[in-house]
Amino acid sequence: MAVTTQQESLNLEGARIAIAAAEAKAQSMGLGMNIAVVDASTHLLHFSRMPGAKITSISIALDKAFTAAGHRVGTHTYKEAVWPGGVAYGLGNTNGGRFTTFGGGLPIVNARGEVVGGIGASTGTPAQDQEVVQAGKDAIEKWNRSFAQFLHLALIA
Incomplete structure (x- = not known):
């Protein structure tokens, strides 16, 4: 018999806040970006394809975004570990090739430090993508002080 638990997850309104901030950062850098926000279960909540992306x-x-939410750390953290001979060599080939090991994906956490979603961006360099997602993450986590309005309880089987 499957056990069902409840987990907080980012909702669409929260995803829109993160995307808006990430878009603003990308525009300030003169970049068009693709930006994705997923919920705690790695399902897409919101996506933006800016002009020029x-x-x-x-x-x-x-x-x-999938990798950051699912593995609960930023994609940039794998940089050194995935080279030949590294402790995580080959990790990028997992999850149907979706596991991403370069910068531009960050988990979104609630006030208790629990992962409630993830944000990913691509078109620039990994460092530029990282700046863009950091702006989105910061915007929604700023609201984290009263974060309940941007979360919902999801049943996880």
């Missing part, structure tokens, strides 16, 4: 970066942004 690379078509080939759409799936990369989605996969960065």
Whole structure:
């Protein structure tokens, strides 16, 4: 018999706040970006493709958000570990090739430090993508002080 638990997860309103802040950051950098926000279960909540964003970066942004929420750490943390001989070599080939190991994906956490979603961006360099998602993460976590309005309880089987 499956056990069902409740988990807080980001909602659409929260995702929109994160996307708006990430878009503003990308615009200030003169970049068009693909930006994705997923919930705690790695399901897409909101996506933005800004003018000038690379078509080939759409799936990369989605996969960065997926990786950040699902593995509960920023995608940039794998940089050294995934090279040949590294402790996580080959990790990028897992999850149907969706596991992303370069910068531009961050988990979104609630006031208790629990992962409630993830944000990913792609079109720039990994460092530029990282700046963009940091702005989105900061915007929603700023609201984290009264975060309940941007979360809902999800049943996880």
